[in-house]
Amino acid sequence: TEVLEFDEARHIITAEAGIRIIDFLAYIEERGYMSPEFPTMNRVSTLGARVAVHGYNKFFDAWGPSGHYVRALEVVLPFNAKAVWLGDGSKVPHKSQVGLCVMPLFFGSKGALGVITKVTEFFIDRPEEIRTGIMAFEDMESALRAYVELRKRAKMGIWRVKSYNRWFVAQAASAFNIDWPEEAEQLVEFHVVGDKDVAELLERKAYEICKRFGGFWRPDMPEPTFLRMHGRMEVHMGLGAIWSERMKRGGLANKLVPFDPALPDDLLAPFFREFFPLLREIEDGEHYPALATCVKVLSPGAPVPAYYGWSKLAGRLLVNWKRFDGEARSEFKDWFRRFAELVWRYGGTLTMTHGFIPRELRREFVIREVGEGAYELMKMVKGLLDPNNIMNPYVLP
Numbered sequence: 001t002e003v004l005e006f007d008e009a010r011h012i013i014t015a016e017a018g019i020r021i022i023d024f025l026a027y028i029e030e031r032g033y034m035s036p037e038f039p040t041m042n043r044v045s046t047l048g049a050r051v052a053v054h055g056y057n058k059f060f061d062a063w064g065p066s067g068h069y070v071r072a073l074e075v076v077l078p079f080n081a082k083a084v085w086l087g088d089g090s091k092v093p094h095k096s097q098v099g100l101c102v103m104p105l106f107f108g109s110k111g112a113l114g115v116i117t118k119v120t121e122f123f124i125d126r127p128e129e130i131r132t133g134i135m136a137f138e139d140m141e142s143a144l145r146a147y148v149e150l151r152k153r154a155k156m157g158i159w160r161v162k163s164y165n166r167w168f169v170a171q172a173a174s175a176f177n178i179d180w181p182e183e184a185e186q187l188v189e190f191h192v193v194g195d196k197d198v199a200e201l202l203e204r205k206a207y208e209i210c211k212r213f214g215g216f217w218r219p220d221m222p223e224p225t226f227l228r229m230h231g232r233m234e235v236h237m238g239l240g241a242i243w244s245e246r247m248k249r250g251g252l253a254n255k256l257v258p259f260d261p262a263l264p265d266d267l268l269a270p271f272f273r274e275f276f277p278l279l280r281e282i283e284d285g286e287h288y289p290a291l292a293t294c295v296k297v298l299s300p301g302a303p304v305p306a307y308y309g310w311s312k313l314a315g316r317l318l319v320n321w322k323r324f325d326g327e328a329r330s331e332f333k334d335w336f337r338r339f340a341e342l343v344w345r346y347g348g349t350l351t352m353t354h355g356f357i358p359r360e361l362r363r364e365f366v367i368r369e370v371g372e373g374a375y376e377l378m379k380m381v382k383g384l385l386d387p388n389n390i391m392n393p394y395v396l397p
Helices: 021-029 047-052 140-151 166-174 196-212 229-243 265-283 326-345 359-370 372-385
Strands: 003-007 012-016 070-076 083-087 115-122 129-137 158-165 186-194 254-259 262-264 295-305 310-320
Touching (some): 003 021, 140 196, 140 295, 158 166, 166 295, 186 196, 262 265, 265 326, 326 359
Antiparallel strands (some): 070 115, 129 186, 158 186, 262 310
């Protein structure tokens, strides 16, 4: 769980896979640099796990997922229990055509193909400025248009854009005894990164874009620090404590259940128009009476950048496990199937980051998304590397 090598000249770092991301980042930052590897849960995430899930990062729009930063891996293979060092076609941490590039097999493999033990990633020079701005909008459609327009400048220096709906904002605000204004239906937050003069220019440009689509902010509006990306999960945890039995009896009564489909940017607004009513059915007590007693919608899905032209919807449900009985499970599977059909109808993928699919539905849904041929190929690769199926066997049921 430590750093093994820090190559300042080549901007690469090698560490054991078990190092916590918060310690990994601190090591790099103490030396005056920055890593693109920056997940929400950096206190509990480990470097190897980030590769194994091909993880989402704060500045995804500029740098992509975790696998894009990897230069080499050491992996213990299950069929012979031996460690092998994998690079991009060579043991040298650079792209090569000497051998086959098999390293990406382990990006997003979820521990099903081997155990990642060491990781080499690149790091970057620390930018002079990181500026954050936020604007409110009276309707979702205008906010999403501003969000998409801002995304087009990711490679210019607007490294991150995010949009929050009132559904989540009002709940988060209430935890801090803040009344959220009715007219602020949707928020757009942006992060500008670069040299000082460039950051100043892009910050002005970002505000101009937001205002063009009706963005506003008034002096009497609440300070939105409670929404900052890397405090948001802690807010969710706090809300989980408040709404669960933990305050009375202790223990972890409630669990966060993520949903994170990826959808085309131009279809976000129509998708949400159908998705919000489906989400409300969880809590209304009529459509799913058992779910209504044990599931609460924390966030309906905040759009954050995925690959260009696409967005991930970062949503959260809060489930009281003590009340999540057989009837609730049955209702949830029915709801999840309807959710999946809606995502697919809009040309999306069911889960971009967390990989959550109810176990009983997993095989059917994986085949539905990847196709029979691709599924059999995945099973063949899994069988060759892990013939006894001892590595995370539920990933490919």
